[in-house]
Amino acid sequence: MPDDFAFGPDPDRPGWMRWALREQNRYNSTLGPMWVMKRDDGIVVVRTEPEHLQGNLANNVHGGAILTQVDISLFVCARLHGALRHGPAVTLDLNSHFVGAGKVGQPLDAEVEIIRETGRLMFLRGLVVQAGETVCAFTGTIRKTPAPRAKSQ
Template identity: 35%
Template sequence: MNSDGVAGGEPLTDGKWAGWAGWSDPHPDTFLQAIGRGYMRGVGPTSAQVALETRPSHRNRLDTLHGGFLAAFADHAYFGALWAMGHKAQIGGVTIDLNMQYLGVGRVGPDLLAEVELLRETGRLMFLRMLITQEGEPVAASSATVRKAPAAR
C-alpha cells in the first residue's frame, strides 16, 4: 500500500497490464472487493483510462454484465482516473451525482475500458464524463460530479 491508501499505484512492469498502475482497496471487507482490481493510466492532464477484468460474479440472470455493476465500476473508475491524472488527494472525495446511459450489452470475459475526461474543476467540485467500452464497442456512457476531499489542515 502506498501513502494514498491505495494498494499498488506503481506502474506494473510485466503481463498484459504492463505500464498501467494497479488499483485495489487495502481493506479486505469493502465493496471494492465485489468490483475487483482495476488498472489505470493517465493519458493527459485531463484524461485517463481505467480498465477492469470482468468475471462471472458481475453478471445478471441474463448472463450479461449487471447494470448496477457497471454503475459501480463507473463510480470506481472516476476516482481511479483522478488518481492517474495526478489528483491523488481526491480519492478521499465523494460522488455528488452519477448518471448512466446504457448503450450496449456488456459480456463476461472481455475487459472493460473506461475513458475518463475531467471537463471542469472549481474550488469544491470536479465535473467528469466517461465512455465504457468492451473490445472497442460502447457499453455505457456516464457523467458525474465529485466533491473534492477537504484540504489537509
Template identity: 30%
Template sequence: MIEDIVRPTLPADATENWREWHPDGDGRFLDLLGVIRTKCLSTDSACVRFTPEPMHANRGGLAHGGYLMSCVDEALFHSAAALELTAAKGSGVTVSANVNFIGAASIDAPIDAITRIVGETGRMFFISGHMEQEGRRIASFEGILRKLKNAGVN
C-alpha cells in the same frame, strides 16, 4: 465558477504503463470490483480498466447494470488519481453520476472506462466519459466529485 484545471506534467511512462490498484481484502464493497488498472491517455484523459468475473453477471450471463454503475463511480475517482491531480489524492464523494447504457457487456473481456476531466472548481471535479468493451461502446456517463478535506464528513 468553473476554473481552468492546472495540469501536472505527466510522468514519462504515464501513457505507456498501466498502474494497478489491488483490493485490500478487508471485506469492503470495493473488494467486489477486483483489480482496477489505470492508464493516462493525455493530460486530461485516462483509461480505467475493470475485469468482470462470473459473480458480476446478471441472470442472462451478461455484466450486471449495477456492476457497471459501480465501475463508473470508481472510474470517476481513479481517473482523477491517475492524472495525479493533487486534490484527488485526498478523499471525496460522488455528488452525481449519470449513466446511459448503450449496449450489453460480456463478463468474458475487460471493460474500459475512458474519462476526461472537463472542469474543476475549488470543491468539485466534473468528469465525462464512456465505457467500451473490445472496441464496442456500452455506456456513456458524466459525474461530479466533491473534494473532502479529510476522511470525515464536511
C-alpha cells in the same frame, strides 16, 4: 498516492498500473482486480475483467457492476490528475446511459476525463467500452474534501 491504495506497475501488463484498495473487505473489491492507465490525451482508463460474479442471468455484465466501475473511475481519474490530495471525497451525481451490453469474460474499460475543476467540485465524463463498442456513457460530479486549515494562533 494515499496509503489506502495499492498502486504500481503490473509486470504482466506493460503500460498498465494495478489499482486496489489495501482493505480487501470494502465494496470496491467486488469488481476484482483493476488496472489503470493515464493516456497522453489526459483520459484515464480503468479496466476490469468481469467474471461470473459480476454477471446477470443473461451472462452480461450486471448494470450495478458497470455503475460501480464508473463511480470508482471518477475517483481514479481525479487522483491520477492530482485533484484529490486531502482525503476522501463524495459523488454528488452520476448520470448514465446504457447503450449496449457488456459481456462477462472480456475486459471492460471506463474511459474518463475531467471537464472542469473548481475549488471543491470536479466535473467528469466518459464512456465504458468493450471490444471497441460503447456500453455506457456517463457524467459525474465529485465534491472534493478541502485541504486542512492551518491552526490560527
